[in-house]
Every structure is written in structure tokens, then in C-alpha cells.
Amino acid sequence: MTPDGAAERPRPDRRSLLLGGLGLGGAALAAVGLAACGGSDDASPPAPATLRAPTPIAGVTDGVFGLGVASGDPLPDGVILWTRLAPKPTEGGGMPARDIPVDWQVATDTDFRSVVRAGTETARAALAHSVHVDVRGLEPGRDYYYRFRAGSVLSPIGRTRTAAAPGAGPEAAGGSLAFALVSCQDFQNGYWPAFDAIAADRPDLVVHVGDYIYEYDPDSKFPDRRHTTPRTPGLDQLQTLADYRNRYGQYKTDPALQAxxxxxxxxxTWDDHEVENNYANLTDEIGDTGARHQDPAAFARQRAAAYQAYYEHMPIRARLNPGSPDFQIYRRLAFGSLATLNVMDTRQYRTPAPGSDPSAIGAAALGGANTGGTMAGAEQERWLRTGLDASRTRWNLIAQQTMMAQLDGQLPGGDGQTLTNLDQNDGYRPYRRRVLTGVRDSKARNPVVLSGDLHCAWVNDLRVDFDQPETPVVATEFVCTSISSAFFLISDDFVRDNNARFNPHVRYFRGDRRGYTRIRVTPAECRADLRVVADISRRDSPVTTDATWVIEDGRPGAQPA
Incomplete structure (x- = not known):
């Protein structure tokens, strides 16, 4: 038994995860149906095609799939498959400066005897030899397995899962949706046992709400966790497309993340560190360029590089315009009639935060006076409200970046001023009121907000007006702790003391452990296990459940299990 009372589950061996199923050689791969065709948008099986023989390609050698494979954005009939060819991931990739054909397969079994989709996609040199395949024609609510081949080199095998069919009852596809909520994985701060635990969970989804990479200069107590050096060290930021590509390449070599x-x-979805700490739209952080902001045109170029590198390394269904600082990633995914997931972007369109302190800590009154402020932009605010108004699913999930609940406090020995983090929703209180008023008035059933960013775990009651604790709870918020990023508030006791005085809507808080939140949605409830890692200085550290909270269908607010 584990310390949290659950039966011990054997962890998958990393080598078996990364190499499993690769006993088939290139000829065998061709024999089971790799067709020379691309992905299709229709739901019918692909037409028979001439099978490609496994042909070695100059410059494509063992290690070309060193960044692993991934899938994402599941639909009832499809999913995005991703990989990037990069034998030298922290040295520009190490690929020839030409496009490379990459074959792919989807099967219902790990031996690939029942191949249901196959094709060839081009790994474009202009996009760092990344591959995004939008596979369609799959069956809803079931597992599939996929792999790639470049030349005669086979990739690891990944597991993916399609969403339940539109209109399917809440009991369809097993009657549940299980996912891990994760954020904030500072490579330099320690190892990632949480990702090994997630791999062992075999969830239906992983929902990542931002800070997949960090932009900081090399600085780690772990010799094997020092960041790659950017073109311009000393600024604690990345600037060029090559900088961002190398940093993603470093992060994605981690075996736990790959698993x-x-x-x-x-x-x-992203938060700030995928570009630069605390940026807002085209306003960068003030503290890392000599206490001044960059020229907006220069920062637009940096943001364009960051957004392109993000696309190149994520299994995301989105349209990239290379070189543009604009890239829409907010989107909505449905899982039958059980759940809708609204995925938000609260960085690209936000107005600058009030206040001038680089730490973003300032008077709470500044956030209340920010009547013209928005974290999502007017168009995305309307998109969210329209989606909530139209939703008929049992659960309505909103994945966004920073904590939505109010978090006020006072410093010990301070002047008695009520302070807050103005980079959070607290810096945009009229915006938050609009969002939560829309949640309340939409009558969307069982709204749940999913957040990250703060490097600590929270369970919060959400109200339209947090200063009136007697008013109804309109939603629950689960904030996951970080995968590895450091807790930056003074101490757990300091936060708990302030919560008791200023934040009665906080139901649970813990900041001294890293980990993730494991969530299972069923027709009857939404159950959240707050998972904690004992010690991120060890790759094999145990992961246990610290607490479990439950939201019952039709009853706003979470209760301890």
C-alpha cells in the first residue's frame, strides 16, 4: 500500500516506455500498412496506397526521435500527433537544412497488427523539423497507439485517446473523464517525479496550464539541470528563435516528461515563462532589461519567436503564422455530454498590470481600480461567455493560468496596507467580476476553474464579490502546485494566517510540496486528489495524495472527501 492508502501500482520502466514495441524493424513496419498518404479530414478509412519501403535518409540517424512523441487536443474522431526530429536538441537540432518525410501509424494495439490510419507528413526545416499530424476518422472514446518513422528509424510508441462522441450521455466512454492538472516545471529547480506518477496513472488527458519552460539563465545546484546558455546571457531571458528552440529541446529530453x-x-496552454516573466500583451517585464521595458517592436519579435517555438514543440491544433507575434490558442473541447473544457489564454491579450514594482506585489486597491483592465481581451471574454451560455454538458471546466480567487494579505511588521499579487486576477478585479458574473448568469452546470502559476495547491470557493462571504458560491477553483518550480511566498504559516484574516473562501492550501492535481469527473461528482512529491532532488521520489476534495453534481463548492 502507498502512504495515501491506495494499492501500490508499479511504475512503468522508463526504458520500456521509451522503447516499447520497437522490436519491429522498418520492413515489418511497412508490412503492416504505412501508406504514402497524408492525414485525411473525412471519417472513412484511407484508400489503399503503395507501401513505402524503409529507406535510409542522409542525416537521419539513431537518436533522431530523442525528444519523444506526443499527442494532444483529442476530438471524438481525431487527435493531433506530434514529434520533432532533433538528434542534437540543444544545438539547433542537428538536422540537415532540408525537409524530411516522416511516416506515421495509428493502431488499436501496441503490436500494430490493427493499423487504422497511416500516412506521411513533412518535417519542415523552417519549423525545426517538427511534425503535426491531424489524424481523423477514429472512433470516439477509445485508446489508440501511434508511432513515427524517419528513414529506417522508428520512434517510441505513444498511447492516445479520443473524446466521447457528441451527444453521448454522461455514462459514455466509461462514464468518466480522468486527467492530471499540471503547471510550472522549472528544469533547474529539481527533478520531475510527478510526471512519472502521471504516466503510471494512465489518465485520459493531461491539462497543462502554463510555464512549460523557463527563460532564466543557467543557475542550478544540480549539474545536470543547468539551463542552456542563450545568445545574450545576463538578461535572464531568451530572445531568439534558436534560444527558445534549444530550451524546449533541453526540457523535452527529460525522461519523466517524455513518459x-x-x-x-x-x-x-501557456502562461508567461514561455515568453518572459509577467509579460502582458506586448509589454515585457521591466526588471530584466536594465529596469526598463523593451521597445514594443523588439518585444514583438521576441514574442513571435517564442510563440513559434511553442507551436513547434506542442501537440496543439492551431494555425501558426511564422514570424507573427499573434497566435490564437484559446479553444474549446467537448467530451460527450459529460464535460466541456474551455482553454484560455490570459497573456497574449491582457492589458498591463497596475503598479510598478517588478515583483508585481502592490496595493489591492490598485486591482480594484483597474476598470479598463482585462486578462483575456474583449473577444475572448465574449467567446467564453457565449460558450458557457450554449453549454449543455454536466460539467464546465475553465482552464486558465493565474489563480482566480482573491488573495489579499499583509506583511508582518508592515504598514497595515492590504497587498496582493497584481499579476494575478487580483490585479484585474473588475475583469474577474465580469467573468464570474458571466459564469453565474450563464446557468452553465457545475463550473470548475483550473489554474496554476502560484507553485502551491489551493481549493477555493469562487464568488462574484469576495468581500461579501455570505453571497453564493458560483464555482470551485482547483489550483495545482508546481511540478518543480519553487514556492516563492514567505511560508505556509504566513499564507494560512492571512487566509484566516482576509480570504475565508480558501478551503485548502499547501505550498511546501511540488506535485500535481489528479481529477476524475463522473456524472455524480468531480473528485480532485492533491498529489505531492516528497523530494524533487530525487528522480525516484515517492508521490502520495495529501488530500482529496469532491464537488457533487448540482452543489457548488468543494467538500473534503
């Missing part, structure tokens, strides 16, 4: 990608499809 979690192999285990389930991911739904991702």
Missing part, C-alpha cells in the same frame, strides 16, 4: 507525454494526450 507523461507517451501515456496520454495533452491539452496545453
Amino acid at each position: 507523461a507525454h507517451l501515456a496520454a494526450p495533452w491539452i496545453v
Whole structure:
């Protein structure tokens, strides 16, 4: 038994996860149906095609799939498959400066005897030899397995899963949706046992709400966790497309992260560190360029590079315009009539936060006075409200970045001023009121907000007006702790003392452990296990459940299990 009372589950061996099923050689791969055709948008099986023989390609050698494979954005009939060819991932990739054909397969079994989709996609040199295959024509609510081949080199095998069919009852596809909520994986701060635990869970989804990479200069107590050096060290930021590509390449070589990608499809959104700490739209952080902001045109180029690198490394269904600082990633995914997931972007369109302190800590009154502020932009605000108004699913999930609940406090020995983090929703209180008023008035059933960013775990009651604790709860918020990023508030006791005085809507808080939140949605309830890692200085550290909270269908607010 584990310390949390659950039966011990053997962890998957990393080597078996990364190499499993690769006993078939290239000829065998061709024999089971790799067709020379691309992905199809229709739901019918692909027409028979001439099988490609496994042909060696100059410059494509063992190690070309060193960043692993991934899937994401599942639909009832399809999923995005991803890989990037990069034998030298922290040195520009190490590929020839030309496009490379990459074959792919989807099967219902790990031996690939029942191949249901196959084709060839081009790994474009202009996109770092990344591959995004939008596979369609799959059956809803079931597992599939996939792999790639470049030349005669086979990739690892990944597991993915399609969403339940539109209109399917809440009991369809097993009657549940199980996912891990994750964020904030600072490579330099420690190892990622949480991702190994997620791989062992074999969830239906992983929902990542931001800070997949960090932009900081090399600085780690772990010799094997020091960041790659950017073109311009000393600024604590990345600037060029090559900088961002190399940083993603470093992060994605981690075996625990690769195992979690192999285990389930991911739904991702970004926060700030994928570009630069605390940026807002085209306003960068003030503290890392000599206490001044960059020229907006220069930061637009940096943001364009960051957004392109994000696309190149994520299994995301989105349209990239290379070189543009604009890239829409907010989107909505449905899982039968059980759940809808609204995935938000609260960085690209937000107005600058009030206040001038680089730490973003400032008077709470500044957030209340920010009447013209928005974290999502007017168009995305309307999109969210329209989607909630139209939703008929049992559960309505909103994945966004920073904590939505109010978090006020006072410093010990301070001047008595009520302070808050103005980079959070607290810096945009009229915006938050609009969003939560829309949640309340939409009558969407069982709204649940999923957040990250703060590097600590929370369970919060959400109200339209947090200063009136007697008013109804309109939604529940689960905030996951970080995968590895450091807790930056003074101490757990300091936060708990302030919560008791200023934040009665906080139901649970813990900041001294890293981990993730494991969530299972059924027709009757939404159950959240708050998972904690004992010690991120060890790759094999145990992961246990610290607490479990439950939201019952039709009853706003979470209760301890």
C-alpha cells in the first residue's frame, strides 16, 4: 500500500516506455500498412496506397526521435500527433537544412497488427523539423497507439485517446473523464517525479496550464539541470528563435516528461515563462532589461519567436503564422455530454498590470481600480461567455493560468496596507467580476476553474464579490502546485494566517510540496486528489495524495472527501 492508502501500482520502466514495441524493424513496419498518404479530414478509412519501403535518409540517424512523441487536443474522431526530429536538441537540432518525410501509424494495439490510419507528413526545416499530424476518422472514446518513422528509424510508441462522441450521455466512454492538472516545471529547480506518477496513472488527458519552460539563465545546484546558455546571457531571458528552440529541446529530453507525454494526450496552454516573466500583451517585464521595458517592436519579435517555438514543440491544433507575434490558442473541447473544457489564454491579450514594482506585489486597491483592465481581451471574454451560455454538458471546466480567487494579505511588521499579487486576477478585479458574473448568469452546470502559476495547491470557493462571504458560491477553483518550480511566498504559516484574516473562501492550501492535481469527473461528482512529491532532488521520489476534495453534481463548492 502507498502512504495515501491506495494499492501500490508499479511504475512503468522508463526504458520500456521509451522503447516499447520497437522490436519491429522498418520492413515489418511497412508490412503492416504505412501508406504514402497524408492525414485525411473525412471519417472513412484511407484508400489503399503503395507501401513505402524503409529507406535510409542522409542525416537521419539513431537518436533522431530523442525528444519523444506526443499527442494532444483529442476530438471524438481525431487527435493531433506530434514529434520533432532533433538528434542534437540543444544545438539547433542537428538536422540537415532540408525537409524530411516522416511516416506515421495509428493502431488499436501496441503490436500494430490493427493499423487504422497511416500516412506521411513533412518535417519542415523552417519549423525545426517538427511534425503535426491531424489524424481523423477514429472512433470516439477509445485508446489508440501511434508511432513515427524517419528513414529506417522508428520512434517510441505513444498511447492516445479520443473524446466521447457528441451527444453521448454522461455514462459514455466509461462514464468518466480522468486527467492530471499540471503547471510550472522549472528544469533547474529539481527533478520531475510527478510526471512519472502521471504516466503510471494512465489518465485520459493531461491539462497543462502554463510555464512549460523557463527563460532564466543557467543557475542550478544540480549539474545536470543547468539551463542552456542563450545568445545574450545576463538578461535572464531568451530572445531568439534558436534560444527558445534549444530550451524546449533541453526540457523535452527529460525522461519523466517524455513518459507523461507517451501515456496520454495533452491539452496545453501557456502562461508567461514561455515568453518572459509577467509579460502582458506586448509589454515585457521591466526588471530584466536594465529596469526598463523593451521597445514594443523588439518585444514583438521576441514574442513571435517564442510563440513559434511553442507551436513547434506542442501537440496543439492551431494555425501558426511564422514570424507573427499573434497566435490564437484559446479553444474549446467537448467530451460527450459529460464535460466541456474551455482553454484560455490570459497573456497574449491582457492589458498591463497596475503598479510598478517588478515583483508585481502592490496595493489591492490598485486591482480594484483597474476598470479598463482585462486578462483575456474583449473577444475572448465574449467567446467564453457565449460558450458557457450554449453549454449543455454536466460539467464546465475553465482552464486558465493565474489563480482566480482573491488573495489579499499583509506583511508582518508592515504598514497595515492590504497587498496582493497584481499579476494575478487580483490585479484585474473588475475583469474577474465580469467573468464570474458571466459564469453565474450563464446557468452553465457545475463550473470548475483550473489554474496554476502560484507553485502551491489551493481549493477555493469562487464568488462574484469576495468581500461579501455570505453571497453564493458560483464555482470551485482547483489550483495545482508546481511540478518543480519553487514556492516563492514567505511560508505556509504566513499564507494560512492571512487566509484566516482576509480570504475565508480558501478551503485548502499547501505550498511546501511540488506535485500535481489528479481529477476524475463522473456524472455524480468531480473528485480532485492533491498529489505531492516528497523530494524533487530525487528522480525516484515517492508521490502520495495529501488530500482529496469532491464537488457533487448540482452543489457548488468543494467538500473534503
